[in-house]
Structures are given as C-alpha cells and as structure tokens.
Amino acid sequence: MSEQGAPIICIKDLHFSxxxxxxxxxxxxxxxxxxxxxxxxxxxxxxxxxxxxxxxQLLPDxxxxxxxxxDIADLSRKQLFRLRRRMGVLFxxxxxxxxFNVYENVAFPLREHARLPEDMVQDLVLMMLEAVGLRGAxxxxxxxxxxxxxxxxxxxxxVILGPDIMMYDEPFTGQDPIAxxxxxSLIKQMNDALNLTSIVISHDVLETARIADxxxxxxxxxxxxxxxxxxxxxxxxxxxxxxxxxxPDGPISFHYPVKPFEEALYD
Amino acid sequence: xxxxIQSLGRMGIEFCDHVGRSGIFLLQTIFRQPKWRQxxxxxxxxxxxxxxxxxxxxxxxxLFIGMVVALQGYxxxxxxxxxxxxxxxxxxxxxxxxGPVVSAxxxxxxxxxxxxxxxxxxxxxxxxSSMEMMAVDPLWRVVAPRLWAxxxxxxxxxxxxxxTAIFGGHLVGVDWLGVDGGSFWTxxxxxxxxxxxxxxxxxxxLVFGFITTWIAVYxxxxxxxxxxxxxxxxxxxxxxxxxxxxxxxxxxTAVMMQ
Numbered sequence: 001m002s003e004q005g006a007p008i009i010c011i012k013d014l015h016f017s018x019x020x021x022x023x024x025x026x027x028x029x030x031x032x033x034x035x036x037x038x039x040x041x042x043x044x045x046x047x048x049x050x051x052x053x054x055x056x057q058l059l060p061d062x063x064x065x066x067x068x069x070x071d072i073a074d075l076s077r078k079q080l081f082r083l084r085r086r087m088g089v090l091f092x093x094x095x096x097x098x099x100f101n102v103y104e105n106v107a108f109p110l111r112e113h114a115r116l117p118e119d120m121v122q123d124l125v126l127m128m129l130e131a132v133g134l135r136g137a138x139x140x141x142x143x144x145x146x147x148x149x150x151x152x153x154x155x156x157x158x159v160i161l162g163p164d165i166m167m168y169d170e171p172f173t174g175q176d177p178i179a180x181x182x183x184x185s186l187i188k189q190m191n192d193a194l195n196l197t198s199i200v201i202s203h204d205v206l207e208t209a210r211i212a213d214x215x216x217x218x219x220x221x222x223x224x225x226x227x228x229x230x231x232x233x234x235x236x237x238x239x240x241x242x243x244x245x246x247x248p249d250g251p252i253s254f255h256y257p258v259k260p261f262e263e264a265l266y267d
Numbered sequence: 268x269x270x271x272i273q274s275l276g277r278m279g280i281e282f283c284d285h286v287g288r289s290g291i292f293l294l295q296t297i298f299r300q301p302k303w304r305q306x307x308x309x310x311x312x313x314x315x316x317x318x319x320x321x322x323x324x325x326x327x328x329x330l331f332i333g334m335v336v337a338l339q340g341y342x343x344x345x346x347x348x349x350x351x352x353x354x355x356x357x358x359x360x361x362x363x364x365x366g367p368v369v370s371a372x373x374x375x376x377x378x379x380x381x382x383x384x385x386x387x388x389x390x391x392x393x394x395x396s397s398m399e400m401m402a403v404d405p406l407w408r409v410v411a412p413r414l415w416a417x418x419x420x421x422x423x424x425x426x427x428x429x430x431t432a433i434f435g436g437h438l439v440g441v442d443w444l445g446v447d448g449g450s451f452w453t454x455x456x457x458x459x460x461x462x463x464x465x466x467x468x469x470x471x472x473l474v475f476g477f478i479t480t481w482i483a484v485y486x487x488x489x490x491x492x493x494x495x496x497x498x499x500x501x502x503x504x505x506x507x508x509x510x511x512x513x514x515x516x517x518x519x520t521a522v523m524m525q
Contacts, residue, residue, distance in 0.1 A: 055400050081402040095397035098388075111305075112403050158401075 008033040008165065008197050009054060014063035016046070016053060023049055025221040027063070036191050036198040038208040038229075041218035042243065047201040048092065050218075051167050054199070055087060056080055067165070085113060088158035090168045094150040096142045096157070102129070103138045106157045113161060128156040132186060148179030152186070159190055166190065168200045172207050184211055205244050209233070217243060289485045292406075296414055296484070299407040309412040317378040317413070317480075318420030322427070324377050325370055329428040332369060333435025336360055340436075341444050353446050354455035357436035362459060362468045366429040368516050371475035374421050375508035379483035382413050383504040386487025387497035395488075410484045417480025418473070425472035429465075467523045474515060479508040 009031035016024040023046040031037045041047055052058045054065060056072045065072050067083060075083060096105050106125045110116060116124075129135040132152040137145065145153060151171060158166065168187060172180045188211045191198045202208045209215065209229035217225040217232065217240060225232060225240045233244060242250030258264075340356045386409060389395050395405045433455075440446040459465065483504045490500035 052396075057396060057399060081404075084400055084402040087400065089397065089400045091393045091397055093393060095393035097394055098392070109401050109403075112401065112408075154397075161401075 006033055007031060008068060009199075010064075010066045010069075011050075011054075012064045012066075014053070014065065015061045016049065016058070016063075017061055018049070022221055024060075024063075027218075027222055029216055029223065031197060031199055032214065033197050034191075034195055035213040036187070036200060036211055038200045038202060038212035038215045039218060040202055040205055040208060040215060040243070043203060045218045046221065047203075047218065048169055051089065051169055051199070051201060054167065055084065055089065085161060086164045088161070088163035088166045090151065090155055090158050090166070090171055092170045092173060094147075094154035096145075096150055096154055098142050101138075101142070102134065102140050102145070102153050105142070105153060106160060109157060109161045124160060125156075128160050129153075131190075132156045133182070146179075148175050148182070151175070151179075151183060155183075155186060155190070159194065159196075162194065164197060166196045166198045168198065168202075170202055171200065172202060172204045180207060187211055205232075205246075219243070288489070289481070292410075292485055292488065293481055296406045296410050299404060299411060301407065301411070306412075309408070310415055313412045313416035314420055317374075317382065317416045318424065321374060321377045321420070321424060325373055325424045325428050326431045328369065328373055329366075329431035330435040332365060333357060333361065333432030333437075334439045336365070336432070337436035337439035337444070341440060341446070350444075350446050351450035352454055353436070353440045354433075354451035354453075355458040357440070358433055358455040358459045359464060361429050361432040361436075362464045364468075364516070364520075366425050366432065367468050367471035367475060368512060370425040370428045370472060371421060371479060371512040372509055374417075374424060374476070375479045375483075375505055375512065378417065378420070379479050379504050379508055380501050382417070382480065382483040383487040383490070383501045384497055386410070386413070386484060387490035387492075387500050390488065390490060391492035391494075391497060405488075410488060413484050414480050417483070418476045421476030421479070422469050422472040425469065429468070463523075467519075470523075471516065471519050474519065475512050478511050478515065482508050482511070 007030040009029070011027055011029040014024050014027040015022075027050075029037075029039070029050075039047055039050065049058065053060055054067075054072075056065075056075070059073060072080070072083065097108065100108065103125055106128055107121050110121050110124060126135055126138065129138055132155055134149060134152055134156070137149060137153070142150065142153075166187075171183050171187065175183060184207060187198060187200065190196060191211075200208055200212065209232065212229055215227060215229055215232045216223050219239065225235055225237065227235070232240065235241065235244070239251045241247070336357050337353060340353055340360075341350055344350045344352055344356065386395075389405075389409065395409065398405045398408060437448075437451065441448045441451050486500040486504045486507075490496045
C-alpha cells in the first residue's frame with residue numbers, strides 16, 4: 001500500500017449485520033489523506049452501508065472507525081455534527097431538496113452553518129455552479145434537471161462548505177458517457193484543487209480506476225484485494241479477475257444462493 | 268395455540284416499541300434548541316401549507332354541516348313548537364362537538380396525510396440522510412416546524428369552522444325557513460357559555476391538533492423508504508388519527524362534563 005500521507009480514516013475489524021444478515025465481517029480499510037480511494041465491489045456488498053457507517057448514520061456491531069485518530073462512536077452529538085461539517089457526501093440519487101430550486105439547494109449548507117450576507121452567499125453559490133458548469137441552471141427547479149445535472153448540483157452543494165473529506169456514492173450509475181466523463185474530471189479536479197480526501201464507492205471498475213490512487217475490492221463482507229489500480233488490473237486471483245473483467249462465470253455466482261435447479265425440480 | 272400466543276406477544280412488544288419510540292421522537296423534536304433566526308420562516312411556511320391550504324375544505328364542509336344541522340333541527344323542533352331554539356341547537360352542537368371533531372377529521376385527511384407523504388418521500392429520496400450528513404438535524408429542520416404548525420393551525424381552523432357552520436345554520440334557519448333572527452341570536456347567546464362550551468371546544472381542538480400532527484410526522488419519519496412504505500404510512504396516519512380523535516373526544520367530553 002502506498003504510504004504517502006497519513007490515513008485520515010481507519011476502519012479496523014469492522015463487523016456489521018442487518019436483519020441478522022452479516023454485511024461486514026472483519027473489514028479493514030485505511031483512507032490516505034489527499035488521495036482518491038476507490039471502494040469497489042459487486043452490488044449488494046454493503047458499499048453504501050460503509051459510507052453510512054463512516055458518517056455514523058449507522059453504528060457497527062463491533063470494530064472501530066476513526067477519523068483523524070478519533071473513534072467516531074465516542075463522539076457527542078455536537079462533536080459528530082462538527083465532524084460532519086468536514087464531510088461532504090454525494091448521494092446516489094443526488095438527494096436534492098425538491099422544495100427548493102438549484103440556487104437554494106446549493107445555498108442550503110451556507111444558510112445553515114455560515115452567517116454570511118446574502119450577496120456573499122449568492123457569489124459563492126454562483127462560483128460553485130460555475131465550477132460544475134451549471135451557472136446557467138441557477139433558477140431551474142429540481143424536476144427540470146437531468147440525472148447528470150442533478151448530481152453536479154449535488155456536488156456543488158456538498159463542497160460549498162469546503163469539506164476535508166468527500167464521499168461519492170455510485171457517482172457514475174445511470175449516467176451517459178458524457179455526464180460520466182464530466183463527473184470523473186470534476187471529482188479529480190475538486191480533489192486536487194481543494195486538497196480533499198475522496199472516497200469513491202462504485203462498481204464501475206474502469207471509470208473509477210482512471211482517477212483513483214488506491215483501490216479496495218470488497219466482497220462477502222471483507223476486503224478481497226487492495227492496491228493501486230495497476231496492481232488490481234494485474235492481479236491474477238480468479239475473483240479479482242472476474243470482477244475487473246466483468247466475467248459472468250467465476251467465484252462470484254450470478255445466482256442468488258439456492259440449491260441446484262435439478263434438485264428443486266425433483267422435490 | 269403456542270404460535271397464537273407468540274404472535275400476540277410479538278404484537279404487544281411491537282406496540283410498546285412504537286409507543287416508546289414515538290414518545291422519544293416527540294421529546295427530541297420538542298426539546299431541540301431552536302435557531303430563532305430561521306424558526307419563524309420555517310413555521311410560517313408550514314402554517315401556510317397545513318393551515319391556509321386546508322381552509323377551503325374546512326369552510327366548505329362547515330357551511331354544509333351547519334345547513335344540514337339547521338334543516339334537521341328545524342324539523343324536530345317544529346314538532347314541539349320550539350323552532351326559536353334553533354340557534355341554540357346549532358351553536359351547541361357545533362361548538363362542543365362537530366367543530367372540533369369534524370375539523371380534526373378533515374385536517375387528518377387533508378393536511379396530516381400530506382405531511383406523512385412528504386416526510387416519507389424525503390426519507391425515500393435520501394433528503395433526510397443528506398440533511399443529517401450536512402450536520403443539519405432533520406428533527407429540528409423538518410419535523411418541528413410541521414408539528415408546531417399543526418398544533419397552532421387546527422384550533423384556528425376549528426374556530427373558523429364554528430363561525431362558518433353557524434352562518435350556514437343561519438342561512439337555512441333564518442333566511443330560508445323563516446325562524447326569527449332575533450330569537451335565533453338571543454337564544455344562542457343565552458345558552459352558549461364561553462368557558463364551558465367555546466373554550467372546551469378549543470381545548471379539544473388543541474389536543475386533536477397535537478395528536479394528529481404527531482402521528483403524521485412520526486409515521487412519515489419512520490416510513491419504509493419505498494412506495495408501499497409511504498402509502499402504508501399515509502393510510503396509518505389517517506386511520507390512527509381519526510380513531511384517536513373519536514376516542515379522545517369521548518374521554519375529553521366525559522372529563523369536561525364532570
């Protein structure tokens with residue numbers, strides 16, 4: 001593993017289960033500061049759950065998640081909210097407030113946390129929208145935005161307070177190639193320009209590998225492989241190969257666990 | 268037999284779980300420290316949505332209910348030659364019972380169902396999660412203004428219901444059926460007590476407003492984040508609110524009659 005920079009987020013021996021089904025069983029992850037860390041894995045491996053655990057929207061059954069060497073489980077409500085102000089999250093669907101227009105959505109964190117005069121709020125919002133290429137859409141309603149535009153607005157909203165850590169939940173899902181390319185370059189540019197630490201949750205291996213500094217591959221509740229994107233592409237283990245190359249046959253079964261069809265027919 | 272006892276026990280535990288959780292939810296909502304700078308704009312928006320937008324259905328229903336009570340009352344009172352007591356009959360029926368109860372039932376159907384659906388949809392589209400991750404407490408930002416708005420709006424709607432229903436009764440009784448206007452108002456004035464009738468009715472509507480809005484925001488906040496979950500939560504809001512309004516009306520009336 002690349003040891004440049006100190007790990008800002010450490011996940012140690014994390015166990016988490018939901019409705020008696022184990023999601024994570026001994027997960028260990030380190031996220032290096034100012035790097036883009038990709039967390040890849042097949043659908044249903046709990047990648048979004050991991051983001052919720054890092055933001056303490058969920059609590060683990062056991063194990064430890066530390067941010068800046070502080071266990072987030074020990075934080076008081078006030079300390080937790082202070083920590084969350086340092087985090088930005090781009091949700092899978094954007095999670096924009098449908099009551100508000102584009103401008104009000106992006107201005108929302110400023111109005112909640114910073115006592116700024118309205119003209120300064122306006123300048124900052126327009127600056128952020130310019131950065132994501134949507135200054136012209138400032139007065140649009142949320143239902144007038146395409147999926148890609150909604151995510152760019154959500155991205156502008158999540159970075160407007162200048163977070164230290166950005167978490168992206170499946171940013172490329174359902175995007176056309178142009179929107180995907182725009183989002184990729186935005187994530188990379190934002191990370192470099194704002195000196196962020198980024199975590200990108202995705203199952204889109206090729207796209208994510210283009211911008212990631214380090215990659216974790218999750219399956220069956222634990223880390224199956226980790227390394228730089230090059231190491232991941234050159235990995236010879238059948239599971240990593242299957243996931244990276246997108247093969248239907250391999251250690252990861254296409255079928256949900258069930259007894260063989262022949263046996264079921266004779267039952 | 269064992270499974271029946273088990274399911275009964277499970278239902279009991281689930282009921283206690285819901286009661287406990289909704290109680291904690293209510294306390295957490297009420298005792299959050301408000302940000303005064305933002306509190307009034309948030310509250311006034313919700314007052315408009317749950318109060319002003321419910322006005323048309325409340326006033327229209329009140330008008331027709333007042334007219335029907337006047338018609339029915341007139342037919343019965345006429346048999347005893349007591350049609351001059353029509354004003355008293357309408358005022359007491361409306362102010363004591365019909366006003367608070369019908370307003371609350373209409374409020375549950377119009378405003379509370381909308382509150383549940385709105386908050387449920389915010390849950391399903393991750394708007395509440397994103398608020399939490401932006402270090403904004405959804406209990407304070409989303410739930411509290413709606414809860415307070417319901418609590419404030421229903422008593423005002425009830426007063427307007429009472430006034431409109433009496434006006435409807437006057438239209439039918441005095442203007443159409445020919446009851447003497449002087450007797451209509453004088454009998455009403457002498458029979459209706461401000462403290463025992465009007466104030467008790469408003470106290471009922473305060474309780475109903477609080478209960479129905481509490482149910483609505485709780486059901487919305489804890490609804491399952493999918494279309495079936497939201498529809499179930501909305502149905503539960505209307506059913507539970509309506510049943511509780513009727514049950515509490517009996518309890519409050521029994522207490523107030525003593």
